[in-house]
Amino acid sequence: MKTKKATIALKQMLGAALSLTIAAGMTSCHKTDLPIEIPGKVFKTALFKKNLEEKLKDARGYQFLIMQNKQVAEKAAFGVGSTPGAGNLSANVDAYVNIASITKTLTAITTIKLLEKRKLGINTKIGMWLPKSWAQHDDIRNLTFKQLLTHTSGIRGSNTSWDSLKQVVGSPINAPQTPASYSNINFALFRAMLPKINNPVAFGNWELALSPKDFDSWMSKQYIALVQEYVFDKAGLGTRNCKPVEGKTLQMLNQAPARLEGRSHGDWTELCGGGGFVLTTTDLARIIVFLTHTEQLLSKQQKQMMDTERLGWNGVFAVTGGTAYGHGGALYSDRNGVKGPQIGDLGLETIIVKLPAQVELALTINSVGDGWRNMYGLVKEAYNASWVEE
Numbered sequence: 001m002k003t004k005k006a007t008i009a010l011k012q013m014l015g016a017a018l019s020l021t022i023a024a025g026m027t028s029c030h031k032t033d034l035p036i037e038i039p040g041k042v043f044k045t046a047l048f049k050k051n052l053e054e055k056l057k058d059a060r061g062y063q064f065l066i067m068q069n070k071q072v073a074e075k076a077a078f079g080v081g082s083t084p085g086a087g088n089l090s091a092n093v094d095a096y097v098n099i100a101s102i103t104k105t106l107t108a109i110t111t112i113k114l115l116e117k118r119k120l121g122i123n124t125k126i127g128m129w130l131p132k133s134w135a136q137h138d139d140i141r142n143l144t145f146k147q148l149l150t151h152t153s154g155i156r157g158s159n160t161s162w163d164s165l166k167q168v169v170g171s172p173i174n175a176p177q178t179p180a181s182y183s184n185i186n187f188a189l190f191r192a193m194l195p196k197i198n199n200p201v202a203f204g205n206w207e208l209a210l211s212p213k214d215f216d217s218w219m220s221k222q223y224i225a226l227v228q229e230y231v232f233d234k235a236g237l238g239t240r241n242c243k244p245v246e247g248k249t250l251q252m253l254n255q256a257p258a259r260l261e262g263r264s265h266g267d268w269t270e271l272c273g274g275g276g277f278v279l280t281t282t283d284l285a286r287i288i289v290f291l292t293h294t295e296q297l298l299s300k301q302q303k304q305m306m307d308t309e310r311l312g313w314n315g316v317f318a319v320t321g322g323t324a325y326g327h328g329g330a331l332y333s334d335r336n337g338v339k340g341p342q343i344g345d346l347g348l349e350t351i352i353v354k355l356p357a358q359v360e361l362a363l364t365i366n367s368v369g370d371g372w373r374n375m376y377g378l379v380k381e382a383y384n385a386s387w388v389e390e
Helices: 004-018 045-055 100-117 145-149 162-169 184-188 190-198 200-209 212-232 281-293 300-309 375-384
Strands: 041-043 061-068 071-079 096-098 252-254 278-280 315-319 322-333 346-355 359-365 387-389
Touching: 045 061, 045 071, 045 359, 045 375, 061 281, 096 346, 100 145, 100 184, 100 190, 100 212, 100 281, 100 300, 100 322, 100 346, 145 184, 162 184, 184 190, 190 200, 190 212, 200 212, 212 281, 252 322, 278 281, 281 346, 281 359, 315 346, 315 375, 322 375, 346 375, 359 375
Parallel strands: none
Antiparallel strands: 041 387, 061 071, 061 359, 096 278, 252 346, 315 322, 322 346, 346 359
C-alpha cells in the first residue's frame, strides 16, 4: 500500500513530466531502458517513437506520448489540428480532442468503483439499476453488468441518444450474445445506471420530481460528475466534460493531399458514455499511467479483474515481452454517402495502450483516409520492432 507521502510525490513527478514542452528531436528523458525477461535485448523508447512516426506519415496530423517507468519518455506532435476557420490549430499534445470510444475505459473504471461502493459484483443483473420509469423487457432486465462491459449482451446499434436507450431497454434482444459484438449502447446505458448505483435515494427522488427530459439531463450531468470524481480527480486533472473547449479543440480532418477540410465536434453531454469525453492527449497519458502504476483509480485486485475480464479493454493482444491492453476510438463525418471512412471523409482516431517494459502509449490522430487504420496492429508492429540487441 502506497503512503500518502509517496502518492503526493508521484503526482508531483507526473505533473512535472507531463508538462514538458514539445521539442523537435527530443530524446528519451528516461535513459535506462528496462529489459524484461528477454535476455540480450532491451526496449528503446526512441525507436518506438521513430517506428510510430513512420507508420503515421500519411496522417494530416497526430500527437502522442510514450511513457516508461512512470515518466514521459518520448512525445511527438506533427501536422495540422484544425482548419484556418476553426483557429488554425497545429497538432499539439495539450490540445483537446473528442476521445471517442476511449470513453468506454473511463466508464468501466467508474463502474468498477461504484459497484464496489454498493457491494455489487459484475455478474449482478442490471434491471433494478435502470430508471423505474422506463419500460423494461425481460431480456434487458436480466442482463449483467459484465455482459454490457464485455459487449456480450446481444445489444446492437450505435445511437446513444436517450430515446434510443429507452427503446433498446423496452425491446427484446434478437441477436446472439456470443461471440462479443461491439455496441456503443452497451456502455451508454451506464449513463442511466451509475447515478442510481451512486445514490439510489436521490436518483428516485429526482426521477419523481423532474419531467422525463429534465431527468435525462440530470442523469447525463451526474454521469459526467461521477467520471470526474472517480477518474479525472484521482488522476490529478482539472474539470473535464463531453463538449469542445472553445479555441483549443482539434477538428476531424480529411487526409492529405486533398484540400484541407475539417469539422468541429458538437456537444456530447446528452450522448456520453460509449464515447464523447473531450480530453488532451496528455490527459490520456496521465490516466493510463495512474491506472497502471498506482491504486488511485483502481486497487490491484480491481485492475486484475479489469484485465482478466477485459472490462473496458477492447484490444488485448500479445506483444514482445507479454500482453498489451488497450482501447481505441474513432469518429468520422461521411462526405460521399458510402458507409465507413473513405478518401475525403473527415475523422479522427484515438488509442491508449499499456504494454510490457512499463511502457504506456496515448495517441490521437486528426484525420482518416481510405478505411480505418488497424490501430492495434500499428502499435504492435511499432512496439515489437523497438526491441534491440544489447
